[in-house]
Amino acid sequence: MSRRDGLEWLRARDPGLRAVRRSARVALMACTGFYAARYGLGNDVAAIYALFGAIATGGMSFVPGTPRERAGTLLAALPAAAALVALGTVLGVHSWTAALGMLVVGFLVSYAGVGAPRLGGLAGGLQAFYILACFPPYAPATLASRLAGLATGVVLMATAEMWLLPDTPPGRYADRLARAATTASGALRALAAQTRSLPLDSLEQLTTASQELRLSKVPDEERPTSASARHRAICQSAAYMLHLLAQTRQLAQDAREAPGGRDPAAARLLEASATACHDVARGLSGQGPAPSDAPYAAAAADFATSRISPVTCSPRNAAVVRGGAIALDIAHTGASLVTAVRIALGASIPADTTPPAQRPGPFWYAGRSTLSLYACRLRAHLTPRSVYFQNAVRIGLALAAARLIVGGLDLAHGLWALLATITVMGTSATGTRTALRPAFSGTLAGAAVVAVMLYTVTDHVAVYAALLPPLYLLAFSAGPVLGMGWGQAFSTVAAAAAFAQLGPARPGLAAVRFTDVVIGGLTGALIGLLAWPQGGAGELRQACSRLLDQSTRAVTETIDTLTRGSTSDDALARTRLALVIAEESYAQYANERDDTDPAHDADKDWMAILLTGNQVITMGQSLVDHCSSGALAAWPLSAARLRDAAHRLRLTALPLVDDLRSSKPRPPPGEPPAPSTRTDSIVIADVLTDSGGRATDPLPYYAVDAAIWLTSLQRVVTALATTGPS
Structure with missing residues (x-):
């Protein structure tokens, strides 16, 4: 070579x-x-x-x-x-x-x-x-x-x-977010144009922009995972951006399937969203000031009037009504995106208007110091359900046990046993077992070289001093380049060369080093097997199971509140908490190496589950804020259809919730269910029929917004439940 x-x-x-x-x-x-x-x-x-x-x-x-x-x-x-x-x-x-x-x-x-x-x-x-x-x-x-x-x-x-x-210097996650905002801005502007035509590769660009925001695609040092308000805001901005990109992609697909039918008011709303995304991209990249939601004010008021006009209310304009509802969803998401980005950039935001019963609001952390937010995160994870807590307990127990064993056996150079414990400890028993073989084989190979080196060089300190720098260079570069076993081998030789300069060293030191590593590695493996052996993969399943459960409960509760005037519980707040834990679990899982999931060996689209939780919170809170309790009860047909759709969503999610909670492998999925008429199409037809081509009360159109929301959620959950979260 x-x-x-x-x-x-x-x-x-x-x-x-x-x-x-x-x-x-x-x-x-x-x-x-x-x-x-x-x-x-x-x-x-x-x-x-x-x-x-x-x-x-x-x-x-x-x-x-x-x-x-x-x-x-x-x-x-x-x-x-x-x-x-x-x-x-x-x-x-x-x-x-x-x-x-x-x-x-x-x-x-x-x-x-x-x-x-x-x-x-x-x-x-x-x-x-x-x-x-x-x-x-x-x-x-x-x-x-x-x-x-x-x-x-x-x-x-x-x-x-x-x-x-x-x-x-490492890349910035904010730059990924800025590129996604630029992509969304271009697509939205094209959809707002008279022709509503996008370039042929626009859908692929929207998909690529979404993929780049996934934490699994982001190097560790770029991930915004600290407790600071800036990092929280950037993560929240990414969640809003993912939903905005998904809805933009859906609108683009609808435009290709049903060209024409452009609504000028919805187009102005899309243009406002495009402007906001453009300003978000400039703000995050440092090329402009913090974005503002001012473009939405006039466009939203114009759209609210236009969507109930006699022209729009014609039954022939179902596609226009659907497109307008999606455009409104994009606008609501864009406004939240602007607020989150302003927090990330240190700009002021309006006061929190979340009702006390629904708090914490989506931007509860704005204006709080990093120290107080760090304390909040410490308290939130002080639970056996947290992967961070589990990992800390496992490492503490393993190191303490190894120290007791080494002290009880009075092993020389026993510190190597504890260093080996740190080396092999993963966040699951599988991860720990995976690290054992290269740790043992590498140490054994290194010990053999050490025995030969000490026997040959004996007490010639100058030789050890000359060998030390290249050995440590190899020790810390071989692991990432060649594998953990090579790193362990060179580390063993380098450590022997260092200690040989401090006192007489004999070939028996090689056996001592290997014995220490075996004791430390086996101790770590045993603790890993006994204490939360599923680690990040298992806890992520549990966290996503809770998130899906709370999300579908929140959907049912929100729809019942709007259509029956039921007393609102705290389902949205519980969903927010479940989402926080799931996101933290996903971040921890994404950092694990060679940690397979024994019950579900296929890679999972965990991001789709997290996005579902974000959709529930974003649109659910918007509906609760804009539509009073029981407001849709006056339209019983549409209300019944929404309740049925929420119930169907819950039933679709329950098998997936149970599957994620189970430690047993799931049987292969059966045939996908037969397609049925979408809730949004039925509800839109009901609303337009009720209007009779006349200007109507704007309240029924919240039923359209809710139907769009439910249809989008049903599409994602059905895909997950049919094929498994893969």
Whole structure:
């Protein structure tokens, strides 16, 4: 293989050579701190902590952001790292105190990342600081040297993040959202034109724009997953944009199937939505001010008058009425999108008008500090139903158990057992088992090389010093490029080369290292099997099951409120809470690697379920806000059809809800149900027949809006229930 071919192969496995650059930074800074303390100051304690300071913050941590942001995060975490080293030094007096501290530290450090991706990315490194300090020798007198070495390693790593082979700044999710808004704007403007004709590839562009917003398609460092108001607003904007794109695509399909029938008022509403999307794109990309919903005011008033005019009310204009209802849905969604984007950009928004009984409203977080929102997220996930809580408990228990076992067996170099536990712990038993084989095989291969190296090189320290930088370069680059087993192998050899410079090392060290890794790995696997073994995949099924259940309940309740005047419960509020948990579970699941779902091995379109919840909340709240309780009871025929449609939606969703809750494989789906007349077509015909071509009360047209809503939901849920969420 030529040099050029080799570089192309490497770039294919490591786009942008990010892993190689990161490995170079870690290797150089870790070795610099180690050599300075070991050979410059003659302080072995400071040397080992300088080495681990750089490795833990650079090699075991994955902090998102620009190089400057990553450097700032590492420096900000230095006091916490020092506190953990001090705590480990004090509690290391007994195995049981060290294990108890490990339980608390393991849980708190992991759980703290629930609303702070940068802190979550540092979890493994911060835990490593406590692990290193709580192992023998128990030497509180060396705390100053430990902290000095730690500070050296962290500061060197922070400096390297900015100046040594810095990574290209990651892309922004807001830019994806801006591109989607630009696509939607172009399609809406074409639909508002006289010809209502779109380019041939417009539907594919709308679909592509939706796909780009899916978290599974977004690199980890681009995901807006923090608890800040900006990130919450961007995520909410994406939800509104997905619904807007889906309805725009539906309108485009209708225009192709039934050309003509253009309603000027609906066209002006679409034009206003196109303008709003254009302004959203400019605002998010930094090319213009925050968007405004001002374009909607005149267009919405004009449409409200036009849709009940005698011309529009003709029974021959069913397609026009349907198109107008979809245009109105797009407008409502666009107005909410504008509000969410204004929050993301730090602009002011109108006061929350959500009735107290329906709160929290959709924008409850606006104006609140990041600290208070972070506290809210911590409280919301302090439940066994949260994947973050489950994972924190599992890691805390596994690390504490491993520390007790190592202390009880009095294993030398026992810290490797706990580091192995961190390495193999996934969010499910399947993920943990998947990591065991490469961890064990890689360590065994590395141990064999270590035995040969120590036997051959013996006590020639200069050889170990020369080998250390390339070994650590390979240790941190081989994993992402070649696989976890290769990373473990080179890490084993590099660790042996480092410790051989601190004292006499014999070939038996290889067997010790392998024994420690086996003990740590098996402990992690056992805890993973006993504590929430389904992990993110299982919890995501449960979260999406609850979301579908609450969503269809909310639909039934909303329709009953509009058609019967039933007392409104808090179903919409419960759906919002279920959606939050489902979105968090999906974000966690999307981060898992090689974590298959044992009961449902096909990949699932979880985003379709999340979008269903968003549709229920968005349009359900709009109907409740604009149509008073019992307002549709005066049109019993349309009201009955809406109740039937809501009931049918609920019945369609129930088997899927039960399937998601079940841990047993689902039988293959049967034949799809025979197509039936859509609710929206029936209700539109009823409303137009009742109008008799005369100007009517605008209230019946809320039945049309509700019918469009129900039909859209029925289409999505039927697809999921028929083929499974795949």
